[in-house]
Amino acid sequence: GDSLSPGSNEEVALTELESRLEKETARLKSIHETRKSLPVYQYRDDLLNAVKEHQIMIVVGETGSGKTTQLPQYLVEDGYTQHGKLQVACTQPRRVAATSVATRVADEMGVMLGKEVGYSIRFEDKTTPGTTFLKYMTDGMLLREFMIDPELTNYACIMIDEAHERTLATDILLGLLKDILPHRKDLKLIISSATMNAVKFSEFFYGAPIFNVPGRRFPVDIHYTLQPEANYINAAITTVFQIHTTQSVPGDILVFLTGQEEIESAQQSIEEIAHVLGDKIRPLIIAPIYANLPQDQQSKIFQRTPEGCRKVVLATNIAETSLTINGINFVIDPGFVKENSYVAASGMSQLLTVPCSRASVDQRAGRAGRVGPGKCFRLFTKWSYFHELEPLPKPEILRVNLSQVVLLLMSMGIRDLVNFPLLDKPSIPTLSKALENLYVLGALNSKGAITRLGHIMCDFPCEPQFGKVMHTAATHEKCKGVLEEAVTIVAMLHETSSVLVNSRQDANKSGIVGQVQSDHMLYLEIFNAWKDMDYSRSWCLDHKVQYKTMLRVRNIRDQLWRCCEKLGLAALNEAALDAGNPLQDVEARLTRSFIAGFPGNIAQLGSSGYRTMGRQTGGLTVNIHPSSVVFQMFRKESKKPTKHLLYQRLVLTSKEYMRDCIPIPRENWLHDMLPHLFAKGSK
Numbered sequence: 001g002d003s004l005s006p007g008s009n010e011e012v013a014l015t016e017l018e019s020r021l022e023k024e025t026a027r028l029k030s031i032h033e034t035r036k037s038l039p040v041y042q043y044r045d046d047l048l049n050a051v052k053e054h055q056i057m058i059v060v061g062e063t064g065s066g067k068t069t070q071l072p073q074y075l076v077e078d079g080y081t082q083h084g085k086l087q088v089a090c091t092q093p094r095r096v097a098a099t100s101v102a103t104r105v106a107d108e109m110g111v112m113l114g115k116e117v118g119y120s121i122r123f124e125d126k127t128t129p130g131t132t133f134l135k136y137m138t139d140g141m142l143l144r145e146f147m148i149d150p151e152l153t154n155y156a157c158i159m160i161d162e163a164h165e166r167t168l169a170t171d172i173l174l175g176l177l178k179d180i181l182p183h184r185k186d187l188k189l190i191i192s193s194a195t196m197n198a199v200k201f202s203e204f205f206y207g208a209p210i211f212n213v214p215g216r217r218f219p220v221d222i223h224y225t226l227q228p229e230a231n232y233i234n235a236a237i238t239t240v241f242q243i244h245t246t247q248s249v250p251g252d253i254l255v256f257l258t259g260q261e262e263i264e265s266a267q268q269s270i271e272e273i274a275h276v277l278g279d280k281i282r283p284l285i286i287a288p289i290y291a292n293l294p295q296d297q298q299s300k301i302f303q304r305t306p307e308g309c310r311k312v313v314l315a316t317n318i319a320e321t322s323l324t325i326n327g328i329n330f331v332i333d334p335g336f337v338k339e340n341s342y343v344a345a346s347g348m349s350q351l352l353t354v355p356c357s358r359a360s361v362d363q364r365a366g367r368a369g370r371v372g373p374g375k376c377f378r379l380f381t382k383w384s385y386f387h388e389l390e391p392l393p394k395p396e397i398l399r400v401n402l403s404q405v406v407l408l409l410m411s412m413g414i415r416d417l418v419n420f421p422l423l424d425k426p427s428i429p430t431l432s433k434a435l436e437n438l439y440v441l442g443a444l445n446s447k448g449a450i451t452r453l454g455h456i457m458c459d460f461p462c463e464p465q466f467g468k469v470m471h472t473a474a475t476h477e478k479c480k481g482v483l484e485e486a487v488t489i490v491a492m493l494h495e496t497s498s499v500l501v502n503s504r505q506d507a508n509k510s511g512i513v514g515q516v517q518s519d520h521m522l523y524l525e526i527f528n529a530w531k532d533m534d535y536s537r538s539w540c541l542d543h544k545v546q547y548k549t550m551l552r553v554r555n556i557r558d559q560l561w562r563c564c565e566k567l568g569l570a571a572l573n574e575a576a577l578d579a580g581n582p583l584q585d586v587e588a589r590l591t592r593s594f595i596a597g598f599p600g601n602i603a604q605l606g607s608s609g610y611r612t613m614g615r616q617t618g619g620l621t622v623n624i625h626p627s628s629v630v631f632q633m634f635r636k637e638s639k640k641p642t643k644h645l646l647y648q649r650l651v652l653t654s655k656e657y658m659r660d661c662i663p664i665p666r667e668n669w670l671h672d673m674l675p676h677l678f679a680k681g682s683k
């Protein structure tokens with residue numbers, strides 16, 4: 001008959017469908033419950049009413065109360081997108097936060113990431129025009145959109161999140177928004193911030209109302225060390241095991257470190273020690289999180305800790321406020337952060353590890369008290385907390401090289417930089433230095449107006465210096481024809497910290513490349529070798545190159561290349577190749593192009609080694625980083641160091657190091673490329 005016999009295919013399919021439906025219903029119910037349990041949910045209606053009444057509003061609340069994930073959803077639910085015609089945007093200072101939160105929110109709303117809910121970060125746009133109505137993005141990306149559409153006509157609401165971070169892009173956005181809000185009366189602005197500073201934002205926006213979302217917070221016991229710690233990483237690792245062996249589970253540990261390298265080395269040590277201890281201790285789950293961590297590995301921090309285990313999250317200050325990890329009871333805080341600092345006098349940017357502010361370490365301690373009473377172990381003294389730490393972090397605008405920003409503002413037609421509204425204004429000398437740099441690069445003319453080259457530099461989604469390199473590689477008489485190579489190197493330079501699994505020496509040993517004379521050429525050869533193998537994964541494995549990183553590089557390279565095509569540089573380069581085929585001296589042409597782009601990054605050999613060529617101060621003694629191929633070349637192969645050397649970055653650790661170096665074999669190249677800075681040499 002027609003009746004189903006037990007175990008028939010149809011019946012199996014039906015039960016499977018039923019169980020899937022059940023699971024999905026349970027999931028939706030649990031999402032709904034979770035959303036309702038967040039502190040901000042109680043204020044949903046009040047918040048929406050306040051948004052209706054006021055064009056600008058400041059929202060302050062404890063981290064983890066639901067500001068980032070919920071507020072934008074409330075706005076969508078309240079109809080601000082006009083059935084998807086307009087967009088709600090939420091900016092984040094950090095890429096990882098933008099992608100992670102967007103993923104979470106798409107999940108909560110039950111939609112596909114990249115369709116209705118998406119994210120946009122530099123070099124990666126996961127949105128669908130016409131379909132995406134809720135967009136998480138880095139503050140830098142919204143700044144770029146201002147360039148294309150200065151009225152932000154596609155947006156109904158903008159939420160500037162994590163405003164207390166005071167990134168450069170956030171500060172500038174606030175200035176630009178202050179400018180356009182009076183004539184975009186229907187555009188709503190929410191500024192959300194974790195802690196203090198709210199009054200400062202309010203005053204900046206003509207006394208906009210401050211909405212406070214009270215959060216849950218349990219007491220946190222603070223412990224200090226009695227003596228300063230000589231090695232905070234070792235101290236942190238010891239503390240992890242002390243907690244693990246003396247405190248009862250559950251209760252996860254959050255350790256604040258300053259960057260990927262520290263996190264990786266700490267992870268390795270912890271795993272080794274745990275391995276030695278074996279089953280004398282309960283299992284530890286190590287979960288790292290930092291800006292460059294591949295996306296598929298990021299979710300580990302959010303996974304529930306299995307019973308009887310303890311999770312140790314090793315994080316940069318991204319876990320201070322941007323990401324909330326549930327289940328943390330213990331915080332270990334060495335009290336340091338890596339900061340980009342610009343010294344106007346020498347014209348250089350440096351990535352420095354510096355002590356955090358008091359506000360930051362307090363914020364970090366608070367992370368231990370979200371699920372219950374917690375403990376925070378500070379690896380510095382109580383005296384240091386009260387006497388050495390600055391009360392607040394210094395806003396980025398007061399720390400960085402302003403060239404890129406100034407160029408961006410000028411390209412948007414803002415000429416009166418001194419009167420542009422800013423929460424904190426950079427000093428006049430810093431502004432003048434930025435203008436001078438731009439003039440040297442040819443982005444501004446002698447009257448201070450932006451040039452055609454300046455506009456081109458602005459159109460590239462990278463620092464203006466790199467734009468100049470690519471422009472030069474396509475057009476300069478002594479360089480042209482090497483645009484494609486330049487684009488590859490620029491793309492690689494965006495990811496150099498994580499291209500090679502081990503060291504550069506390996507790259508040489510494993511025979512990817514023959515003998516290269518510079519890190520730049522090494523990067524080029526690595527990329528080309530990979531490209532010749534059809535971008536294969538196994539090639540990367542064989543040559544100890546990070547496959548995921550290379551995929552990102554390829555993506556960046558494609559975007560930069562498309563930009564070159566749009567700007568007409570690709571065609572100019574093509575013409576040069578046609579005229580001069582086959583091209584001679586690729587390496588020399590590339591070196592000259594980088595000289596043109598980075599006139600401030602040249603070191604000169606003196607009696608005591610290399611010195612930077614800062615024009616206002618005397619030079620600074622700098623060393624070639626041991627990981628550089630140039631270091632090996634000058635040392636082992638007893639090749640004579642060149643009189644000049646170009647470096648991409650300075651890093652201060654135990655010494656001042658130059659990273660990513662390219663020797664300048666002939667002095668007259670400096671004069672050729674930078675005639676106004678270098679007199680005609682003897683050779």
Ligand code: ADP
Pocket residue numbers: 038061062063064065066067068069070100101103104302321322323324325326
């Ligand atoms: P706030 O912005 O106020 O700090 P959030 O909206 O970021 O708060 O976080 C609200 C809750 O959502 C937190 O409990 C957090 O743990 C959770 N959450 C956020 N992102 C994720 C994610 N990617 N996976 C799991 N939970 C998340």
Ligand code: MG
Pocket residue numbers: 064067068069161321322
């Ligand atoms: Mg948030």
